[in-house]
Every structure is written in C-alpha cells, then in structure tokens.
Amino acid sequence: MTVIAFIIGVALLVVGLAVSIALHELGHLFPAKHFGVRVGQYMIGFGPTLWSRRIGETEYGFKALPLGGYISMAGMYPPSRRAGAGDGADGSGTEGKAGGGLFATMVQDARAANDETLAGRDGEDGDTGRAFYELPVYKRVIIMLGGPVMNFLLAIVLFAIVFSGIGLQTATTTIASVNECVLPAGMTQTECTPDAPASPAAAAGLRPGDVIVSVDGTAVATFAEASAIVQASPGRTIPIVVRRGGAEQTLQITPMLAERQVAGADGTVETAEVGFVGMTATVEYVRQPIADGPQAALAQTGQVFGIIWQLPARVYDTAVDLITGQSRDPNSPLSVVGAGRLAGEVAATDAPILNRVSSLLTILGSLNIALFVFNLLPLLPLDGGHVVVALWDGLRRAWAKLWRRPPPAPVDAAKLVPVTFVVVIALIAMTVVLVAADLFNPVQLLG
Known part of the structure; x- marks a missing residue:
C-alpha cells in the first residue's frame, strides 16, 4: 500500500462527496428560485465561511467543514404574531413568546431567526408570496425532494459509468x-x-x-x-x-x-x-446494457431502504464491537471517515487502474444512494421531515375546504424544533460512534 495512492483515494472521495453535496443543494436551489422563493444563502459545508460571493440576492460560498451544506430560504416557518396582534386584554400577543424551559426557548429562537429571514420582504413591490411557507403544498414538496433526487440521479450516472462505460x-x-x-x-x-x-x-x-x-x-x-x-x-x-x-x-x-x-x-x-x-x-x-446501471441503483436503493430502520441497532452493535475489541461486521455502517479509508485502500491496492477507478465510482455511487434514502426519513431537520410537514398542512387545508371552513393557519413547524434537536443529537451521537469505530476498529473488506 503506497501512502501517495492512499491519499489520492481519500482526496478523490472528499471531492466526490463535495460534488454530491453541492448537487444536493442545487436540487433545492433550482426549484426554490423557479418558484420565486427568496434564497439568502447557498453554502457548502458548515462552520466559518472560507469564501463567499453575493450574486443578486443570494450569497454563494464554502465553509470550513465540508460535511454537508444548506440553502437559506425565507419563511421556512410561518412568522410569529407580533405584539399588538394577540388576544391578551392589553393587546399584547402571546404566540411567539417562549418561557418555561430549554425547549420553549429553542422554539422562540427558531421563530426569531425565521422572522429575520422575512425581514425586509414586507412592503417590497412584487415580493409578496416569496416565503417558503406561502407556496402551495406541491411546490414545497418539489423543493424539499429536489436535493435527495439529485443524489439519486448522480448515483444512476455513476453506476451507468461503471456498468456501461467501463464495464x-x-x-x-x-x-x-x-x-x-x-x-x-x-x-x-x-x-x-x-x-x-x-x-x-x-x-x-x-x-x-x-x-x-x-x-x-x-x-x-x-x-x-x-x-x-x-x-x-x-x-x-x-x-x-x-x-x-x-x-x-x-x-x-x-x-x-x-x-x-x-x-x-x-x-x-x-x-x-x-x-x-x-x-x-x-x-x-x-460493457453492460445501458439499463443495467439504473437497475443496479434501484436495487441498492431497495436494500438501503430495507436496512435504514435498523441503523440505531447496527450502530449499537458497532459500539459494542469497538468496546470489546471484536472484529466488526463487514456490513456494519460506515462514517465519512470509514468511507474515506476504504477509498484510500482501494486506490492503494495492487490492481489495474481501471479496477480502482471502477471501485471508487461504485463507493461514491453507494454514498449517494445512502444520502438519498437517509434524507427521505420523515424526521426534521431532514428533507423528508419537511415533506411530511407540507403534506400535513395540505391535508388540513383540504379537510377545511371539504367542510367549507375557513383555511387554517399554516402548520407551525417551529413547534417541532425540540424534536429536531433530539434528532440532531442522536445523529451526532451515532456519527461519533461510527467515526471512533472507523478509526480504531475499521471494517476489514480488503484483507
């Protein structure tokens, strides 16, 4: 195993993952722009900004930690009620005021941050209806599904290259x-x-x-x-x-x-x-028929859907193997560190260059399938969670229309911020376990 080849393999995976993230966010950005939503930021990575440039109303840039990305859309949540619009005796509103604990404070902070994204929109000519929550349900669903769909399409392209381009x-x-x-x-x-x-x-x-x-x-x-x-x-x-x-x-x-x-x-x-x-x-x-690549992507998607609900149990088993020193199950989940290590080992193997290129493309295609399936989980802050919120909002409106009632207020997803917090903490915990396992008890796939 040569060190240079190993580093090249890791670097190629990092670049490929960055491209996957960028395309995922473009999958959100394009329909959001098309439907007129005001997008403040398009960022690859998290943490401090390394470089950015404003084009029109949107700031595009890169951040220090290339472990994800996001676009900032105006009005992800409905605005909170302003003071004077409430139902108290003195005219002060009660909604949007949080008190009585951490979760209530989190809800209030989320609403405050959301209101900032709407600041300056009111009163601008022709700017009405540019908030995400104001869109029809189907447009919100299209925007949120755009990211995962881009990952799936990229996986199809990668598998098509492997099956029909390389063979x-x-x-x-x-x-x-x-x-x-x-x-x-x-x-x-x-x-x-x-x-x-x-x-x-x-x-x-x-x-x-x-x-x-x-x-x-x-x-x-x-x-x-x-x-x-x-x-x-x-x-x-x-x-x-x-x-x-x-x-x-x-x-x-x-x-x-x-x-x-x-x-x-x-x-x-x-x-x-x-x-x-x-x-x-x-x-x-x-070289295989051109349909074999998409078929392989669909087959792997079905397999990932079948095991994604077992992820907490699989991560627990991985933690047990890490603590006890037992060899890991070859089918155990990997973190980005584990995927990078595998890519490095593939690049450093004594095999023809075409074999290694094919294996690296397969790894990257599999990562995009995993991103596609994972982001469809019906949990906030994942894309699937926002889809569920939009569908629930549409169902409530359809029910009110059926019974000839006034349209209900938009679903206030800000109330689900505590649930989002719990999900994020769980994801961080699982990531820490998998990274530790990939560093100290890696999966042995290549001997």
Whole structure:
C-alpha cells in the first residue's frame, strides 16, 4: 500500500462527496428560485465561511467543514404574531413568546431567526408570496425532494459509468491457462509431480488462447455457461469446440469428479463435488446494457431502504464491537471517515487502474444512494421531515375546504424544533460512534 495512492483515494472521495453535496443543494436551489422563493444563502459545508460571493440576492460560498451544506430560504416557518396582534386584554400577543424551559426557548429562537429571514420582504413591490411557507403544498414538496433526487440521479450516472462505460469484469470464453496436472484441493503445492495425473483440459489438447465455441453441443457465450456444462458432466466424455488460429476444432474432454468451490443458487460459495477440467478464463471488461446501471441503483436503493430502520441497532452493535475489541461486521455502517479509508485502500491496492477507478465510482455511487434514502426519513431537520410537514398542512387545508371552513393557519413547524434537536443529537451521537469505530476498529473488506 503506497501512502501517495492512499491519499489520492481519500482526496478523490472528499471531492466526490463535495460534488454530491453541492448537487444536493442545487436540487433545492433550482426549484426554490423557479418558484420565486427568496434564497439568502447557498453554502457548502458548515462552520466559518472560507469564501463567499453575493450574486443578486443570494450569497454563494464554502465553509470550513465540508460535511454537508444548506440553502437559506425565507419563511421556512410561518412568522410569529407580533405584539399588538394577540388576544391578551392589553393587546399584547402571546404566540411567539417562549418561557418555561430549554425547549420553549429553542422554539422562540427558531421563530426569531425565521422572522429575520422575512425581514425586509414586507412592503417590497412584487415580493409578496416569496416565503417558503406561502407556496402551495406541491411546490414545497418539489423543493424539499429536489436535493435527495439529485443524489439519486448522480448515483444512476455513476453506476451507468461503471456498468456501461467501463464495464464489468467478466470471464470470457477465451482460455487464459491450462493446468498441466491435477493437484488435490487444499494443498499448498503448486508444481506438478511425476505421478500427478494430467488435467482433463491438458489431456484433451486445450491451449491458452483457444476460444470456446460450444460444449457438449451447446453454444456458449460466457465462460460461466461452459463451466456449468462441465461441472454437470463428471466422468462423461463430451465434445468441446474451440476456435484456434481462425479455424474451429472439435476436441473430446472428460471432466473428472473433484471438490471445488462453486456459487450456490443464493449466491453463497460452497464446496461441492463437480466436474473439473483444469482451465481458467481470460477476464475482460465487458460493457453492460445501458439499463443495467439504473437497475443496479434501484436495487441498492431497495436494500438501503430495507436496512435504514435498523441503523440505531447496527450502530449499537458497532459500539459494542469497538468496546470489546471484536472484529466488526463487514456490513456494519460506515462514517465519512470509514468511507474515506476504504477509498484510500482501494486506490492503494495492487490492481489495474481501471479496477480502482471502477471501485471508487461504485463507493461514491453507494454514498449517494445512502444520502438519498437517509434524507427521505420523515424526521426534521431532514428533507423528508419537511415533506411530511407540507403534506400535513395540505391535508388540513383540504379537510377545511371539504367542510367549507375557513383555511387554517399554516402548520407551525417551529413547534417541532425540540424534536429536531433530539434528532440532531442522536445523529451526532451515532456519527461519533461510527467515526471512533472507523478509526480504531475499521471494517476489514480488503484483507
């Protein structure tokens, strides 16, 4: 493992993640601008601002910690009631005044900050209706789903590049090597002894560079198809047609019964007695149909949806493994640190450059799938939480319209700030556990 290659792998993942975040926020920004919402900031990262520039009414910039991003839209919450508009005897309002504890103070602070985003909007010509909460429900949903959808589309593009641009490593029908003899499975010996029997492939006259055309009368397009026929024919002499030097030749081969590692019906590898001839295939990149990339993205999305609700339990198991020193489950969740470490290890492996590029793109595609699914969770401050608030607001309005009642006031999501606080604390706690585990008890995927 070279240090330079490792650093390059980590750097590439960081850049790719920054691009993913930027596109996520653009997915919010474009529809928000299109629907006329006033956007004050578009920022990549958190913490102190490193660079920014104002274009029109929006400030664009980068912050010190590239672990996320945000856009600041006017009126994420409805404005609080001003003094004099309330229902007290002295005319003072009671809404928007928080007291009696931390959570109440948090609600008030959220409302105050939200009111600041609306400051200066009132009274401006043509500026009415530019707050997020004033939009129709479907427009609010489109804005909030825009970010996750951008991550999903990026994942589709990345998987399409891997599957259809680079291709998948596939064992072709061209023979790469032929074993001279048969060595018992499990032995460390690699050289043939005088008493070792010749392999069926060598005895049949197969040579490296031969292209398998058919086996036992069945035309084959992949090495896997040829192997399946061979494995099902132990002890039986079968014809094998190969193309050598531009001409086809028919050879007779008798697979011997041997214990070998084979893939089961469910994809697991198991030991079984099958036909064996002693030849290996040339592995090449084979470009897949253009639909395979999107299909892979959809399949992985379904898998992530299936396990996302298990995330707290999986993080707990990871914490237990960290404390006890046990090896981590290879399927345990990773933090950004773990993903970066994996990218570095992939970049530093002794493999062809195309293999490493393909693996790095796959990792980045998987991260975008995770971002897509995670942001759809119906919890504030995640995008899915804002979608739920908008849908609930629309349901209340539809119900009032059905019963011919006055439209209700907009849903005050500021009241959910305490819930948001709890969610944020939980996310921070899980992140700390995963980062610690990735530093001191990393997942061993590459040996």
